[in-house]
Amino acid sequence: MASFTPSDAEQELETEVCIRQTQCFIGGEWVPAQSGKTFETIDPATEEVIATIAEGDQADVDAAVRAAREAFDNGPWPRMDARERGRLMHRLCDLIEDEIDELAALETLDNGKPLADSRKIDIPLALATLRYYAGWADKIHGQTIPVAGNYFSYTRREPVGVAGQIIPWNFPILMVSWKWGPALAAGCTIVMKPAEQTPLTCLRLARLAQKAGIPDGVINVVPGFGPTAGAAIVKHPGIDKVAFTGSGETAQVIMRQAADGLKRLTFELGGKSPNIVFADADLAAAAQGAHVGIHLNQGQCCCAGSRLFVEDAIYDEFVAKVVEMSRVRRVGDPFDPATEQGPQVDQAQFDKIMGYIEKGKAEGATCATGGSRHGDLGYFIEPTVFTEVTDDMAIAREEIFGPVLSVLRFKDTDELVRRANATSFGLAAAVWTRDVAKAHDIAHRLRAGTVWVNCYDVFDPAAPFGGFKQSGFGRELGERGLDPYLETKTVTVSMS
Ligand code: NAI
Numbered sequence: 001m002a003s004f005t006p007s008d009a010e011q012e013l014e015t016e017v018c019i020r021q022t023q024c025f026i027g028g029e030w031v032p033a034q035s036g037k038t039f040e041t042i043d044p045a046t047e048e049v050i051a052t053i054a055e056g057d058q059a060d061v062d063a064a065v066r067a068a069r070e071a072f073d074n075g076p077w078p079r080m081d082a083r084e085r086g087r088l089m090h091r092l093c094d095l096i097e098d099e100i101d102e103l104a105a106l107e108t109l110d111n112g113k114p115l116a117d118s119r120k121i122d123i124p125l126a127l128a129t130l131r132y133y134a135g136w137a138d139k140i141h142g143q144t145i146p147v148a149g150n151y152f153s154y155t156r157r158e159p160v161g162v163a164g165q166i167i168p169w170n171f172p173i174l175m176v177s178w179k180w181g182p183a184l185a186a187g188c189t190i191v192m193k194p195a196e197q198t199p200l201t202c203l204r205l206a207r208l209a210q211k212a213g214i215p216d217g218v219i220n221v222v223p224g225f226g227p228t229a230g231a232a233i234v235k236h237p238g239i240d241k242v243a244f245t246g247s248g249e250t251a252q253v254i255m256r257q258a259a260d261g262l263k264r265l266t267f268e269l270g271g272k273s274p275n276i277v278f279a280d281a282d283l284a285a286a287a288q289g290a291h292v293g294i295h296l297n298q299g300q301c302c303c304a305g306s307r308l309f310v311e312d313a314i315y316d317e318f319v320a321k322v323v324e325m326s327r328v329r330r331v332g333d334p335f336d337p338a339t340e341q342g343p344q345v346d347q348a349q350f351d352k353i354m355g356y357i358e359k360g361k362a363e364g365a366t367c368a369t370g371g372s373r374h375g376d377l378g379y380f381i382e383p384t385v386f387t388e389v390t391d392d393m394a395i396a397r398e399e400i401f402g403p404v405l406s407v408l409r410f411k412d413t414d415e416l417v418r419r420a421n422a423t424s425f426g427l428a429a430a431v432w433t434r435d436v437a438k439a440h441d442i443a444h445r446l447r448a449g450t451v452w453v454n455c456y457d458v459f460d461p462a463a464p465f466g467g468f469k470q471s472g473f474g475r476e477l478g479e480r481g482l483d484p485y486l487e488t489k490t491v492t493v494s495m496s
């Protein structure tokens with residue numbers, strides 16, 4: 001067991017981080033990996049090891065699937081009064097609220113995001129999501145169908161079975177809530193693999209679920225790496241459905257590997273989302289939206305507004321504002337309450353982002369601010385803005401997943417829509433204008449799963465989220481978010 005010595009800033013916030021769960025959670029038991037192997041999780045602000053974690057692989061996934069299968073096929077969870085399922089989910093939320101400060105500190109320690117973000121954005125949204133789906137538990141029902149002839153036909157919505165859930169490191173607690181919420185409400189059981197970079201809060205949440213009284217075997221967590229533990233989940237014949245959030249490359253591997261078992265798949269993947277500012281917008285609000293849209297969570301957002309399209313008439317004035325906001329953004333110790341931007345999650349992400357910054361410079365874009373590492377310890381990168389970016393540059397086409405904004409110029413609206421849509425991604429987009437008709441017109445023409453008008457990154461558990469094109473398929477959140485965890489059964493009864 002490792003414990004963490006809080007920095008001065010953290011002590012001011014009176015948070016303490018104690019790491020209690022580092023093993024696999026299978027059938028209600030905390031167990032080491034069967035191989036005995038472990039891996040280290042790192043504090044990205046200090047590059048120091050926080051704790052060693054059980055490194056699950058196929059044998060552990062086998063055990064977890066056995067437990068989840070038993071809990072689904074014979075256990076109380078899918079059979080209990082749906083209201084009771086909802087009540088246990090609310091109870092989990094109560095326990096999360098009881099230790100919200102400690103969970104926030106644990107999230108920040110493992111991921112590097114500012115403590116204020118963990119405490120005020122991630123965990124409240126995770127709680128809202130779990131409570132939203134707790135409310136759905138007793139509201140899932142079928143329809144009666146007026147079929148021809150003397151028959152009575154109705155549908156039932158039944159849980160899909162054991163759900164394999166593989167999540168990334170950018171929003172560890174939030175991703176747990178997006179995955180567990182609809183699965184639990186539907187009556188599914190779960191085998192989850194958290195990202196190898198950020199296993200700590202997922203394991204803690206599994207302990208809280210156990211304390212809440214969610215039956216053993218309903219939630220199983222196998223920490224480990226993608227090609228071993230992740231692939232074992234994808235290939236396992238005892239898993240009915242796989243939900244994945246992460247990179248398109250990994251999604252392609254998963255899709256191929258899931259083909260044998262014809263597994264149901266939902267994917268929430270990356271983006272290169274256009275954030276479009278017209279000359280008639282509230283420019284102060286739009287600049288704030290452009291800033292937050294790219295830099296929130298160190299730029300590690302699937303829906304980051306990474307292509308900022310600015311109308312020619314206001315380009316210079318507007319871009320100057322955005323550049324200045326990036327220039328003064330406070331980067332540093334994520335436990336310091338004044339910090340707005342922490343480190344990137346790990347060395348690999350740091351290297352990938354720095355590579356794109358070099359590419360942007362080499363391709364001839366203007367690096368208006370940032371462009372370098374921040375400090376010499378931890379994976380910190382200066383908030384970076386490239387101006388005079390053209391559509392063909394790598395920094396305008398590929399997902400950077402870091403605090404790097406590409407600013408593009410536009411004149412004609414039809415041309416703008418064509419350029420905004422000229423990407424293999426389609427996760428999110430935003431439009432800034434005071435012209436209501438134009439806002440709706442552009443919103444309808446953009447090929448993206450979410451379009452924000454005069455705002456950015458506004459999430460609500462009731463509003464579906466997901467991608468067009470290569471940004472994924474299926475939707476999370478909202479009523480639509482239940483669909484992937486439900487089968488529809490038609491029962492037809494002869495009335496003669
Ligand atoms: P990744 O897609 O490889 O990892 C995400 C999750 O998938 C992790 O839990 C990982 O262990 C697991 N995984 C990896 N290979 C697997 C396999 N063969 N079978 C099953 N599971 C597997 O993403 P990574 O390497 O962390 O980041 C690479 C890039 O992906 C980022 O730079 C970013 O562009 C994008 N990304 C997008 C995210 C999103 O929210 N849409 C989240 C994280 C990364």
Ligand code: MG
Binds near residue numbers: 198
């Ligand atoms: Mg870590």
